[in-house]
Structures are given as structure tokens and as C-alpha cells.
Amino acid sequence: MTASTKSVSPATIPLNEQDLQEQRWLERLVGPEWARLIKGVLTNPLSVTGLVIILGFILIAAFAPIIVPPPNATWDTTLIPRDGFGPEPKAPGSEWVRNAPGEIPFWYTPLTGREEWVHLWGTASGQYDIFYGVIWGSRTALMIGGIVVLSSAIIGIFVGSLAGYYGGWVDEILMRVVEVFIAFPFLVGALILASILVPKLGRSIWPASIALIVFGWTGYARLLRGDILATKERDYVQAAQAAGANDFHLILRHILPNAIFPTLVVLSLDMGAIVLSFAALSFLGIGVQEGYTDWGQIVSFARSYIFSLDRYWFIIVYPGLALLLYGLGWNLVGDALRDILDPKLRGKR
Amino acid sequence: MSQTNTASNGTPSSQDSITEVKPLIxxxxxxKHFPIRRGVLQRQVGAVQAVDGVSFNIIKGETLGLVGESGxxxxxxxRTILQLLSPTDGDVYLNGHSLTEMGRSELRKQRRRMQMIFQDPYSSLNPRMTVGNIIGEPLLIHxxxxxxxxxERVQELLKLVGLNPYFINRYPHEFSGGQRQRIGVARALATNPSFIVADEPISAxxxxxxxxxxxLLDDLKSELELTYLFIAHDLSMVRYISDRVAVMYLGRIVELSERDEVYDHPLHPYTQALLSAIPIPDPFKEEKRQRIILEGDVPSPANPPTGCRFHPRCGYATDVCRVEDPEFRNLGTENKPHMAACHHAEKFV
Known part of the structure; x- marks a missing residue:
């Protein structure tokens, strides 16, 4: 080897490998882009607030049996226990006579100063306990968000990758299919499909979830397709192709990892938004049965009292607050992610 | 497009005879034509004739410089030679095997023998992969x-291109442009290819x-017995590195010969104009330098001029140039061919 090939001095960069690993362990672990995202989210006060809120809901969901235990061991925890069948909602603090939680948890007496269970946040008509519904409803919210968003994202990523990478008639057909779905207003389409599915699947979380997936994946497909179209022209993709990589390798190793971030932003925003849509369907009485631990379903109890909400405010305020906070948490994180990925968008909507 | 450089098919035989070696490429x-589609039905209304009937050989161990203005x-x-773009017509042989007729998987296997170095070192390295993974990828693929x-091989390659082997776990963004280009060179060398297309490797x-x-490229060439197609628009750099030089204008090769022949006795008016634009690093000579200023712009490759493609900008153009496509013919000797596509080339011999 001649001298000229050795002429570049790497002096500007620290040489010791150990130093480097200590210096940027996060980057070594997950790569520079992820490291930047994680650092960005963890240093932005707004997104930290969002993460704290989301973590709070995860903790509430995880410890729901300690916060409000079900009335007995065989109780279906997705059903709100009823204290009788009276139509008149009871105010917060009234006595819990029938189907009260089995035992008094350790936090209850110190915090409320009571020896026996009361309806902490009141009851809805039909004597459904709102406190139980809101606490256990966080499980439903996380599960719905997870199922619907992940399923739609997986379908959307698959379709978007195929359409963007192969182009041509594959792209034409897939995008026309997407347009058929987009032609329906999202909520109206989901509403109609869910009400068709209810008689077939019975009242559970599934009709509304499936409807939201069917009308939700198109957004991911379109977004990702565009990013893949841009990414696949990059030189490093051509380089891998020149090296002999096959389509599978190109998509999974080079194109998708570099095109996925905008999709991740939408995914995090949707985690909140989907729960709101699900709540909207529940509020309209489509999907879960009456008494299911779902925030939207609890709010729907207030429908009959729309003119007397000054008296029965608790039916709408507590589950409404839960919905608001949950949506806010994911939105804060999603907005922060978007700002990190595209600083030009900061502050815009 | 119906016209082709009819003569070009006959010429390579004379080049074969002087070297008495089978050409590598x-x-x-x-x-390579890119279709232009218009209207609702996306009917093809024309084609950008980016490459239109190009023929040449590259002999093992030589560097063929390919020059011409942008576009x-x-x-x-x-890229068409490497089958990164599929050719509209024509053939490329590597060691006598036709790359255009090869099946996809066979072509992928052959790719380890031919590699590419890209122009922009910032977009040719996947930002999400470590240097080790980038350089090792062709090995992994094959x-x-x-x-x-x-x-071990990656570290060896890093040393070979003058980088510190410690850099193996770094990411591309930690490097300067020159260092990144060295990484690109190392990647191209990973599978021990015999032929490398260097697509403007230095212009960025x-x-x-x-x-x-x-x-570095020059040293590697002699050390590893490489063969280059060196694409550039920097004429001095091409003269420095090439054994033979081909001049391209509007999708055609207009002149092809040994380096000094082309630079000292250009036979095509376009080559003469190009060469007259090279500044001379001597103020007295530079003052007397005669520049041939070409009038007008490069015509659109979607609608090339009739006859000789250079005639609208050529000072020597006559009626025959407007009508008849000039033959790409040998104006040198049998042992030292000097190919040019100009009706009036005899004037300049």
C-alpha cells in the first residue's frame, strides 16, 4: 500500500473504543435515529408529561384489582357491578349496598375515612358504579388502542410497503382499494360496519374494534407508501441492490427502517384518537353491552339526563376526564415525536 | 426512436484485436429510454432517450473515463450497465456472460463481481446502520x-481504504464527506469485485x-487488479486517472480513444469545445487560451435533433449533419483506434 492511502488522520475522533461505548451507549444499542428520538422525548417537558400520564393509566390498569376489587372471585371484571336496578343515579358518597367490592383495599380507609364501600364517584342509572367503571375502563382503553392501532398499522405497513416498493399496477390496485375505504367518512363508515357486525359477533369489543381497523388502516398505507417512494430512490438502497440484495432484504433492512418514522408519529397520536372513536361508538350504543367497563359506554348513561347534568354531572365528568387525559397523554408524546422528526413543523398543527 | 448508431456494432472487434484479450465488460x-406518460389513460407520448445506442468495451485492468455535461x-x-436500471435495448456482457438475459437470482449472484461507488457520500450510506454492517452487507448478502x-474482513477493508478499524461500530453521521466516501469504497470492495462503476465519486x-x-482509487486499482468505469465531469481528473476516455453527448458516445489521443487531438467538435473550457494554471497561457463557446442549451433528450445530435450547436455543421446521423467510425489506426461520430472529423485529424 502506498502512503497516500494512509494519509487521512482519524485524530479528530476519540480512538478508544471503550470511551465510545460509554459515551453513547444508547446510540450503540438502538442506532442514532432511535437514540435521538428517545432522548428528545425524554428531555421535552411536554412529552414527559404525556409519558407520565400514559404510565399512570398503565399503572391504574395493572393495579385495578387492588384499587377496586371485583365483588367476588368469579366476577367478570369487564362488567360494572350494579347496586340494584333503580333508574335514578346516586350521588357520590352514597352507600354501596349490593355487589360491593369483596374486600376493603389498604388505601381505602386512610383516604376516604370510611369503614365500608360507598359509591365514590356516584352511580349511573341502573346503579352502575362509576368509579369501578372508570378504573377498569383504563384496561379496555389500553387494550382497544393496542389491538386497533397495531392491527391497522400492520395491515397499513404491509399494503403501503408493497404499493410503494413495487409501484406499477400493484400500486394502482392497492391505492384504488384504499380510496374506496377513504371515500367513507371514518366514523360513519365504522358506525355502519359495527352495527352490521353486532348481530353476527354479539355485543363485545370486537364489532367496533374490527370496524375501526377496517376503516383505520388506509391512513397508514397511504402515509407509508409516500415515504417508501421517497426512500427507495436513495443511493444506499441502490447500493444494497447493486450488492445483490433481494426485495425482502431491501425493504426490511433499508427502506422500511428509514421510512417508518412518520408512521410512528401517527401511530402514537392514534393510540389516543382511536380510544375516542371507540368511545364515540360506545356512546351511540354500538359495540359493547350496557354495563361494560368502557369510558364511552359510561358517558352514554348521561344521555337520558342531558337536561339535568347540573344534578348528575358525575356521570359525565369522571369518565370524560379519563378520556381527556388519556387522549392528551398520547397527543403530547405524538406531537413531541413529530417535532423531533421534522423541526420545521414545530408549533404548527 | 428508430435511429441507432449502426456502425457501433462493428467497431469493438478492432479494439479486441489490439489487446488480444477478451474484454471484461x-x-x-x-x-435506456424513460417513457413519458400523459393524459387520463397515461398513454405513452414519448420517451426521454437518456442512453441511446452506446457501445464500448472495457478491458481487464483498465480505467475507462466517461465524460460529458450534466444530463x-x-x-x-x-447504472444500466450494472442492471440497476433495466435497459430498453442492447446487451451488456460481463466476462462473456450476458447480464441482460440472466435470471434475477443468477444476476444477484453475479453482482458480487461488479460494484458501484456513488456520487453523494451522504446519501449512499444507510444512516441507521453501523459502518461495520454497511461494509459487511455485501458479504452477508452473498x-x-x-x-x-x-x-475481520470489514476491519481489513477499513485499513485498506485508510480508516481506523476501530470505526466499525460507528454510524455514518460521525464521519466527514471524504471518510464517508472511503466507507463507500470499502463497501464496493467487500466481495472482491473485478469491475467497479465509479459514478462521479469525487464531485461531491x-x-x-x-x-x-x-x-486511493488508483492505488486500489493496481493493488487489487480492478477495472473501473470512471464517470465524471471534471476533465482534468479524468485525464489523470483514465487509460481511455469516452465522451458522451445527449445519450450517445461521440468520441472514444486513448486518453492522450482524446486530450491532445480531439476529433469531435464537442470534445474540442469541452477541452477548451479547461482552465490552464498559467496566467500567461490562460490569457491566450481560445475558448469555443457553445451556443444554446443541450437539447431535450426527449426530442433530440435530427441527423447529428450536436449539429444545432456545432460551428462546423453542414446540410449533411442536419439529415444524416454520423457513423461512429475509426479515424485512427488499427493499433490505436480513435473513434468519433462526426461527418467532418477528417478535418481535424
Whole structure:
């Protein structure tokens, strides 16, 4: 080897490998882009607030049996226990006579100063306990968000990758299919499909979830397709192709990892938004049965009292607050992610 | 497009006879047209004739310089030879095997013998992969060795291109442009290819770094017995590194000969105009330098001029030039061919 090939001095960069690993362990672990995202989210006060809120809901969901235990061991925890069948909602603090939680948890007496269970946040008509519904409803919210968003994202990523990478008639057909779905207003389409599915699947979380997936994946497909179209022209993709990589390798190793971030932003925003849509369907009485631990379903109890909400405010305020906070948490994180990925968008909507 | 360089099919035989070696790369009447689609039905209304009937040989161990102004089809030629773009017509032979007739998987296997170095070192490296993974990727794709031996090979390659082997776990953004280009060179060398297309490998680099990279390429060539197609628009750099030089204009090769022949006795008016634009680093000579200023712009490759493609800008153009496509013919000797496509080339011999 001649001298000229050795002429570049790497002096500007620290040489010791150990130093480097200590210096940027996060980057070594997950790569520079992820490291930047994680650092960005963890240093932005707004997104930290969002993460704290989301973590709070995860903790509430995880410890729901300690916060409000079900009335007995065989109780279906997705059903709100009823204290009788009276139509008149009871105010917060009234006595819990029938189907009260089995035992008094350790936090209850110190915090409320009571020896026996009361309806902490009141009851809805039909004597459904709102406190139980809101606490256990966080499980439903996380599960719905997870199922619907992940399923739609997986379908959307698959379709978007195929359409963007192969182009041509594959792209034409897939995008026309997407347009058929987009032609329906999202909520109206989901509403109609869910009400068709209810008689077939019975009242559970599934009709509304499936409807939201069917009308939700198109957004991911379109977004990702565009990013893949841009990414696949990059030189490093051509380089891998020149090296002999096959389509599978190109998509999974080079194109998708570099095109996925905008999709991740939408995914995090949707985690909140989907729960709101699900709540909207529940509020309209489509999907879960009456008494299911779902925030939207609890709010729907207030429908009959729309003119007397000054008296029965608790039916709408507590589950409404839960919905608001949950949506806010994911939105804060999603907005922060978007700002990190595209600083030009900061502050815009 | 119906016209082709009819004569070009006959010429390579004369080149074969002087070297008496089978060429490593044979390009025969290569064409790459990009369709232009218009209207509701997306009917093809024309084609951008980026490369239109190009033929040449590259003999093992030589560097063929390919020059021409922006948009004349140099890069497209390089990429079509490597089958990164599928040719519209024509053939490319590597060691006598036709790359255009090869099946996809067979072509992928052959790719380890031919590699590419890209123009922009910032977009040719996947930002999400470590240097080790980038350079080792061709080895991984072709299943060469195991993880440990690949790592060893990557470190060896890093040393070969003048980088510190410690850099193996770094990410591309930690490097300067010149260092990144060295990484790109190392990647191209990973599978021990015999043929490398260098697509303007230095034009994105700082002038001070250009010499380093060109010298690196030159040293590697003699050390590893490489064959280059060196695409550039920097005429002095091409003269420095090439054994033979081809000049391209609007999708065609207009002149092809040994380096000094082309630079000292250009036979095509376009080549003469190009060469007259090289500044001379001597103020007294530079003052007297006669520049041939070409009038007008490069015509659109979607609608090339009739006859000789250069005639609208050529000072020597006559009626025959407007009508008849000039033959790409040998104006040198049998032993020292000097190919040019000009009706009036005899004037300049």
C-alpha cells in the first residue's frame, strides 16, 4: 500500500473504543435515529408529561384489582357491578349496598375515612358504579388502542410497503382499494360496519374494534407508501441492490427502517384518537353491552339526563376526564415525536 | 426512436484485436429510454432517450473515463450497465456472460463481481446502520464467511481504504464527506469485485479531499487488479486517472480513444469545445487560451435533433449533419483506434 492511502488522520475522533461505548451507549444499542428520538422525548417537558400520564393509566390498569376489587372471585371484571336496578343515579358518597367490592383495599380507609364501600364517584342509572367503571375502563382503553392501532398499522405497513416498493399496477390496485375505504367518512363508515357486525359477533369489543381497523388502516398505507417512494430512490438502497440484495432484504433492512418514522408519529397520536372513536361508538350504543367497563359506554348513561347534568354531572365528568387525559397523554408524546422528526413543523398543527 | 448508431456494432472487434484479450465488460448498443406518460389513460407520448445506442468495451485492468455535461446520460449508462436500471435495448456482457438475459437470482449472484461507488457520500450510506454492517452487507448478502470472519474482513477493508478499524461500530453521521466516501469504497470492495462503476465519486467532495480519494482509487486499482468505469465531469481528473476516455453527448458516445489521443487531438467538435473550457494554471497561457463557446442549451433528450445530435450547436455543421446521423467510425489506426461520430472529423485529424 502506498502512503497516500494512509494519509487521512482519524485524530479528530476519540480512538478508544471503550470511551465510545460509554459515551453513547444508547446510540450503540438502538442506532442514532432511535437514540435521538428517545432522548428528545425524554428531555421535552411536554412529552414527559404525556409519558407520565400514559404510565399512570398503565399503572391504574395493572393495579385495578387492588384499587377496586371485583365483588367476588368469579366476577367478570369487564362488567360494572350494579347496586340494584333503580333508574335514578346516586350521588357520590352514597352507600354501596349490593355487589360491593369483596374486600376493603389498604388505601381505602386512610383516604376516604370510611369503614365500608360507598359509591365514590356516584352511580349511573341502573346503579352502575362509576368509579369501578372508570378504573377498569383504563384496561379496555389500553387494550382497544393496542389491538386497533397495531392491527391497522400492520395491515397499513404491509399494503403501503408493497404499493410503494413495487409501484406499477400493484400500486394502482392497492391505492384504488384504499380510496374506496377513504371515500367513507371514518366514523360513519365504522358506525355502519359495527352495527352490521353486532348481530353476527354479539355485543363485545370486537364489532367496533374490527370496524375501526377496517376503516383505520388506509391512513397508514397511504402515509407509508409516500415515504417508501421517497426512500427507495436513495443511493444506499441502490447500493444494497447493486450488492445483490433481494426485495425482502431491501425493504426490511433499508427502506422500511428509514421510512417508518412518520408512521410512528401517527401511530402514537392514534393510540389516543382511536380510544375516542371507540368511545364515540360506545356512546351511540354500538359495540359493547350496557354495563361494560368502557369510558364511552359510561358517558352514554348521561344521555337520558342531558337536561339535568347540573344534578348528575358525575356521570359525565369522571369518565370524560379519563378520556381527556388519556387522549392528551398520547397527543403530547405524538406531537413531541413529530417535532423531533421534522423541526420545521414545530408549533404548527 | 428508430435511429441507432449502426456502425457501433462493428467497431469493438478492432479494439479486441489490439489487446488480444477478451474484454471484461462489453456494452452493445445499450439503450435506456424513460417513457413519458400523459393524459387520463397515461398513454405513452414519448420517451426521454437518456442512453441511446452506446457501445464500448472495457478491458481487464483498465480505467475507462466517461465524460460529458450534466444530463447527457453518463450516470444512467453506469447504472444500466450494472442492471440497476433495466435497459430498453442492447446487451451488456460481463466476462462473456450476458447480464441482460440472466435470471434475477443468477444476476444477484453475479453482482458480487461488479460494484458501484456513488456520487453523494451522504446519501449512499444507510444512516441507521453501523459502518461495520454497511461494509459487511455485501458479504452477508452473498453468505460469505461467518460473523467473525466477516468482522475481520470489514476491519481489513477499513485499513485498506485508510480508516481506523476501530470505526466499525460507528454510524455514518460521525464521519466527514471524504471518510464517508472511503466507507463507500470499502463497501464496493467487500466481495472482491473485478469491475467497479465509479459514478462521479469525487464531485461531491472538497477539492482537497478529491485528490486523496482519486489516489486511493488508483492505488486500489493496481493493488487489487480492478477495472473501473470512471464517470465524471471534471476533465482534468479524468485525464489523470483514465487509460481511455469516452465522451458522451445527449445519450450517445461521440468520441472514444486513448486518453492522450482524446486530450491532445480531439476529433469531435464537442470534445474540442469541452477541452477548451479547461482552465490552464498559467496566467500567461490562460490569457491566450481560445475558448469555443457553445451556443444554446443541450437539447431535450426527449426530442433530440435530427441527423447529428450536436449539429444545432456545432460551428462546423453542414446540410449533411442536419439529415444524416454520423457513423461512429475509426479515424485512427488499427493499433490505436480513435473513434468519433462526426461527418467532418477528417478535418481535424
Amino acid at each position: 462489453e456494452v452493445r448498443n445499450l439503450k 447527457c446520460g453518463k450516470s444512467t449508462t453506469g 453468505n460469505i464467511g461467518n460473523a467473525a470472519s466477516r468482522r 467532495l472538497d477539492v482537497s479531499i478529491q485528490a486523496q480519494v482519486v489516489n
